[in-house]
Amino acid sequence: MDPLALARWQFAITTVYHFFFVPLTLGLSVMVAIMETIYVRTGNETYKRMTKFWGKLFMINFAMGVVTGIVQEFQFGMNWSEYSRFMGDIFGAPLAIEALLAFFLESTFLGVWIFGWNRLSKGMHAAAIWLVAIASNLSAVWILIANSFMQQPVGYALENGRAVMTDFYALVTNPNIFYQFPHTVLSGFTTAAFFVLGISAYHILRKNEADLFKRSFRMAAVVGVISVALLIFNGHSQGQHMVQIQPMKTAAAEALWETEDPASFSLLTITDLSLRKEVFSIRIPKLLSLLSFNKLEGEVRGLNDLQAEFEQKYGPGNYIPPVAIPYWAFRIMVGLGFLMAAAAVVAIFLTYRNAFEKRAGLLRFFPLLILAPYLANTAGWTLTEVGRYPWVVYGLITLEDSVSQVVTGGMLLVSLIGYILVYSLLIFATVYLIRKYALAGPEPAVIETDDPVEPKPSLMGAQG
Amino acid sequence: MDLNITWFVLIAVLYIGFFVLEGFDFGVGILLPILGKKDVERRAIINTIGPHWDGNEVWLLTAGGATFAAFPQWYATMFSGFYLPLFLLLLALIVRGVAFEFRSQDDNPRWRATWDWAIFIGSLLAALLLGVAFTNLGRGVPIDANMQYAGGFFNLLNWYAVLGGVVSVLIFTLHGAIFLTMKTSDDLSKRAQRLANRLWLPTLIALVLFTVGTYFQTDILSDKGFPLGVMPLVAVVAVLLAGVFQRSGRQGWAFTMTSTGIAASIITLFTIMFPRVMISSLNPEWSLTIYNAASSQYTLRTMTIVALIFVPIVLAYQGWSYWKFRKRVRATPEDLVY
Numbered sequence: 001m002d003p004l005a006l007a008r009w010q011f012a013i014t015t016v017y018h019f020f021f022v023p024l025t026l027g028l029s030v031m032v033a034i035m036e037t038i039y040v041r042t043g044n045e046t047y048k049r050m051t052k053f054w055g056k057l058f059m060i061n062f063a064m065g066v067v068t069g070i071v072q073e074f075q076f077g078m079n080w081s082e083y084s085r086f087m088g089d090i091f092g093a094p095l096a097i098e099a100l101l102a103f104f105l106e107s108t109f110l111g112v113w114i115f116g117w118n119r120l121s122k123g124m125h126a127a128a129i130w131l132v133a134i135a136s137n138l139s140a141v142w143i144l145i146a147n148s149f150m151q152q153p154v155g156y157a158l159e160n161g162r163a164v165m166t167d168f169y170a171l172v173t174n175p176n177i178f179y180q181f182p183h184t185v186l187s188g189f190t191t192a193a194f195f196v197l198g199i200s201a202y203h204i205l206r207k208n209e210a211d212l213f214k215r216s217f218r219m220a221a222v223v224g225v226i227s228v229a230l231l232i233f234n235g236h237s238q239g240q241h242m243v244q245i246q247p248m249k250t251a252a253a254e255a256l257w258e259t260e261d262p263a264s265f266s267l268l269t270i271t272d273l274s275l276r277k278e279v280f281s282i283r284i285p286k287l288l289s290l291l292s293f294n295k296l297e298g299e300v301r302g303l304n305d306l307q308a309e310f311e312q313k314y315g316p317g318n319y320i321p322p323v324a325i326p327y328w329a330f331r332i333m334v335g336l337g338f339l340m341a342a343a344a345v346v347a348i349f350l351t352y353r354n355a356f357e358k359r360a361g362l363l364r365f366f367p368l369l370i371l372a373p374y375l376a377n378t379a380g381w382t383l384t385e386v387g388r389y390p391w392v393v394y395g396l397i398t399l400e401d402s403v404s405q406v407v408t409g410g411m412l413l414v415s416l417i418g419y420i421l422v423y424s425l426l427i428f429a430t431v432y433l434i435r436k437y438a439l440a441g442p443e444p445a446v447i448e449t450d451d452p453v454e455p456k457p458s459l460m461g462a463q464g
Numbered sequence: 465m466d467l468n469i470t471w472f473v474l475i476a477v478l479y480i481g482f483f484v485l486e487g488f489d490f491g492v493g494i495l496l497p498i499l500g501k502k503d504v505e506r507r508a509i510i511n512t513i514g515p516h517w518d519g520n521e522v523w524l525l526t527a528g529g530a531t532f533a534a535f536p537q538w539y540a541t542m543f544s545g546f547y548l549p550l551f552l553l554l555l556a557l558i559v560r561g562v563a564f565e566f567r568s569q570d571d572n573p574r575w576r577a578t579w580d581w582a583i584f585i586g587s588l589l590a591a592l593l594l595g596v597a598f599t600n601l602g603r604g605v606p607i608d609a610n611m612q613y614a615g616g617f618f619n620l621l622n623w624y625a626v627l628g629g630v631v632s633v634l635i636f637t638l639h640g641a642i643f644l645t646m647k648t649s650d651d652l653s654k655r656a657q658r659l660a661n662r663l664w665l666p667t668l669i670a671l672v673l674f675t676v677g678t679y680f681q682t683d684i685l686s687d688k689g690f691p692l693g694v695m696p697l698v699a700v701v702a703v704l705l706a707g708v709f710q711r712s713g714r715q716g717w718a719f720t721m722t723s724t725g726i727a728a729s730i731i732t733l734f735t736i737m738f739p740r741v742m743i744s745s746l747n748p749e750w751s752l753t754i755y756n757a758a759s760s761q762y763t764l765r766t767m768t769i770v771a772l773i774f775v776p777i778v779l780a781y782q783g784w785s786y787w788k789f790r791k792r793v794r795a796t797p798e799d800l801v802y
Contacts, residue, residue: 063565066518067558073528074554077543084543085611089535096529097770104523104778108785119788163747164760404544406612415551422555426562433569456709 001409004400007079010416014071016378017423021065023377026140026185027192028058029133031223036126046212053442054196054216055129059114060433064426066107071419073099074190079412083392083402089164090171094146102139106132140184141177148176150393151384152245163396176245179238186231189381190340191373194222197347199438200394201366204356209441214356221347228341235337237289242382243292243300246394248310249387251303252321253330253429254288255281262299263288272321276304304330314395321389329383336376467764471534472741474771476734478530480727482523483594487726489517491640493587494633496580499644499659505652506580507568508795512647515789518565519782521557535765537757538741539612545605545613545742546597547621553593560586588633595632599625602682602736604743606751611757612616614746617754624674624681631674634667634701635729639722642706646715649792657710660718664707668700671725675700684736695735699728 018450032055039047073312084091112120112126120128149156154432155170156163165171200217204210220247250256257268257277265287270280289298303320310319349355356363388394394401492513500506513520532539543550559582567579606615641660645653675696679685685693706721725747737743741757744750758764 059565060569063562067561070521070557070561071554073525074543074550077528077532077539078547078550079544079731081540081544084532084536085539088532088539089763092529092531092533092536092539092759093763093767096526096533096767099522099526099529100770100774100778103525104519104782107518107522111517111519112785112788114549115511115515115789119725159760165766166765168762168766184787404540404547406544406614407547411547411551414548418555426558427563429566433566436570 003407003411003412004403005244006412006416007403007407010079010419011075012411013423014075014384014419016381017427018065018068018072019377019381020374020427021061022140022455023063023066023184023188023191023373024061024195025058025136026188027190027223027227028054028061028195029129029136030189031192031196031219032058033126033129033133036129040122046215049161049442049445050212050216051129053212053437055113055435056437057195057199059110060111060430060437064430066297068423077403078194078415079407080392080402081407083188083397084396086162086402087393089162090149091146091437093165093168094142094149095169097141098142098146102135102142106135106139109135137185137188137420140188141181144181144184145172145174145177147384148180150391151180151388152176153393153396163342163350163393173355176241177243179234182234183238183380186227186234187221187373187377189227190231191377192460193220193344194340194369194373195229196220197224197343198367198370201363202439203441205360205363210356212442214351216250217347217356218351221344221351224340225344225348228337228344229378232337232341235334238296240292243347246388248303248306248319248321250292251301251306252323252326252387253383254300255323255327256288256302258302259299260302260303261289262286262297263292265291266327269327270395273323276307317390317398319390321387321452326383326387329379329386332379333376333383336372336379340369340372341374345370370428465561467761467768468534468758469762470473470768471530471758472734472738472754474775475527475722476532476730477532478523478527480730481525482520482721483726483730485516485520485523487591487636487722488640488643489513489520490587490636491638492644493583493640494591494637495640495644495656495659496587499641499652499655500580502795503573503576504797506576508648508793509644510564510583510617511793514564514646515785518561519785521561521630530767530771531595531772534764535741535752535757536759537756538752541599541607541611541613541742541757542750545607546600548617549593549597553590553597554584556589558586560590563704564769565679576795591633591636592629595629596620598632598730599628601742602678604682604745604751606746607742607752611742611750611752624677626675627670627677631667631670634663634670635726638663638667638706639704639719639726641767642710642715642719642722645710646719647792649794652795653792657715660666660710661707664703664710666705668703668707668771670702671703678732678736682736684732688735692735694731695728699725699732702728703722706800 018455032051035047035054036051038044040260041052076091078252109131110129113125114130116125138263149171152174153163154174155165155167156438157166160166191263196216197220200220203213204217241251253292254264255271255278256266257271262285264285267282267284268280269278269283271277288300290296292298292300303323307319311317343365350359350362390398390400392399468576490634492509496506496509523542528539531542555599563579565588567576570576583664589711596618600620603622605613608614638660641656641663645660648656649777684696692746701720702725706718706725709715709718709721740751742752
């Protein structure tokens with residue numbers, strides 16, 4: 001077996017899997033923190049029960065994000081050791097800082113939050129979940145600083161065949177981070193919004209805890225509509241940035257083989273990969289130029305031109321990504337983005353007119369839409385990472401030069417099978433639990449009496 | 465101050481933090497099916513580390529990240545060279561971590577039993593593998609002229625390293641038993657105490673054998689001489705004292721002594737290695753050192769500033785969280801509901 005192919009599959013599978021859990025953590029942590037803050041400020045018990053209900057789902061998801069994240073941190077050294085040698089000077093720093101600034105904070109205060117309901121004052125307890133939310137989003141900053149370097153290397157020099165850091169400030173203010181960080185965090189908020197919308201819709205339809213779930217639905221509708229709207233604008237500027245820094249990725253995402261000015265946007269393109277040209281295409285004239293430069297003209301360079309330029313610059317080789325993957329990934333991401341935008345507007349409409357009962361038919365779509373952000377997140381990262389092919393760090397080091405030399409195909413195969421087996425079992429357990437708690441709804445409201453309530457044995461299940 | 469030495473010391477400190485803290489988590493995990501007879505007792509045992517285990521594990525992540533940032537060649541050589549043990553370690557840490565969070569989320573006894581075994585096996589395997597891997601770091605492994613690991617999986621399974629793994633399991637289990645004596649109450653605490661008393665002698669004997677092995681299998685005496693060569697004995701004395709304190713009912717001191725023993729073992733390892741970070745058993749010239757494996761001075765300086773600011777903050781709030789949860793956990797349903 002080819003070690004490089006196996007290492008790539010392993011990275012793709014473990015990273016996509018890890019990122020099933022991360023976006024929900026980013027968004028839901030903040031939403032739970034808002035719920036608890038409202039509870040602390042108003043004393044309204046419904047918000048306390050909301051906090052606990054959504055907090056429980058948050059915890060299950062968070063645990064999976066944590067344990068699958070360890071693999072990510074080790075994988076660079078295990079499977080991509082030559083990359084680590086070449087890039088450690090720069091890439092290791094944000095990873096270490098992420099652990100020191102963010103992982104300690106989120107893990108410590110999540111523990112405090114889970115076990116601290118009766119030990120901390122209300123305000124302190126709410127502060128704990130805010131710290132978790134801030135830390136989770138802070139970890140996104142640092143890992144995306146690392147990824148931004150891979151997209152757009154800055155603040156470095158080449159010395160003795162290794163990249164060394166020359167400007168830490170340039171590294172953390174990489175222009176790419178200003179597009180990528182908002183995009184990732186807004187995706188997280190969108191994921192959380194649709195998660196809450198879907199589960200709330202399910203219960204509203206069944207008239208179960210309608211008050212609590214209508215409040216949840218309302219909050220999620222607001223978070224959702226703002227996030228998706230910003231996400232679309234931000235995605236547009238990110239696309240324009242991509243044309244500048246990685247024209248090859250843009251050309252691949254558009255299956256644009258020949259340079260065009262003004263450039264057309266592809267609705268459907270079928271390509272003959274061996275001839276490196278399109279055989280069939282429906283295109284909207286000028287639209288790609290408009291999207292890229294906000295005007296009806298402007299040259300967008302095609303794959304063949306870029307290949308020729310790269311060969312001249314970096315020597316012979318194939319510099320064209322596997323076009324079909326970024327092409328479709330881009331369309332899935334954008335398509336789902338607009339679908340979610342429409343759905344978020346519908347959600348606002350339902351809330352605003354209090355039309356939950358009258359328009360029950362519309363509510364029925366929301367549980368299904370929980371999947372939409374997951375697919376869009378996966379497609380987005382697929383575009384970002386596959387579109388950078390064959391580079392691991394754009395223009396600096398290729399996949400082939402990055403893979404570990406001493407790790408054999410057999411070892412990679414064993415570990416790949418191991419991860420797939422364990423991850424499959426865990427996803428069953430996770431979906432089972434999230435489904436179980438989501439469908440069960442919140443714990444019944446406790447009626448305050450003078451006698452201490454005897455906890456039922458079933459409450460044992462509510463431990464962290 | 466030499467920044468390369470600073471980072472060597474800092475990484476040692478991170479591993480000390482990890483092994484002292486996560487050490488009792490491993491021990492608690494190993495003792496879970498042994499001490500926890502009833503479901504409520506097992507829940508109480510997990511709750512002693514419930515708020516902390518994840519934060520403790522971050523010490524490992526930070527140590528890994530710091531190695532990557534400060535000594536990328538060390539990170540690359542070690543992680544690709546110790547491939548299969550690290551892969552197994554990852555699986556162990558994954559199932560164990562998920563199990564802590566998932567086991568009580570369902571009432572089904574088979575569900576709970578499955579996760580309890582995952583905690584036991586994950587903790588045992590992680591303790592064993594880390595012991596084997598770190599012992600090999602001190603003994604030296606085949607490293608070629610290009611900084612690449614030139615051995616196989618079985619080079620790592622020599623008798624000295626396996627003994628190191630066994631010592632690691634025993635000392636963490638003892639550490640965990642003493643921790644449980646302090647953090648649980650009533651009958652459970654008494655059973656933990658009895659178990660700690662019984663574990664102590666085998667642990668001490670294994671540690672003594674291992675320490676003898678250290679003098680023969682590593683170059684600590686020839687390379688470091690006196691007084692640094694005495695370092696391995698500190699761990700032996702600490703574990704000896706742990707038993708004395710444990711038997712006289714002074715658990716706080718016993719726990720301090722097992723912590724000291726674990727810390728002394730890590731200090732021993734880093735003493736043996738210095739100034740090397742991967743000792744080549746093929747040719748001393750091919751060893752990775754804190755100089756040829758390091759990042760640029762610029763990176764080291766930047767990271768030093770970051771570490772100086774944030775390590776004290778982390779220590780402060782982690783300490784605060786231990787203080788907040790210092791009370792014993794009682795194995796009664798009312799106490800376990802939050």
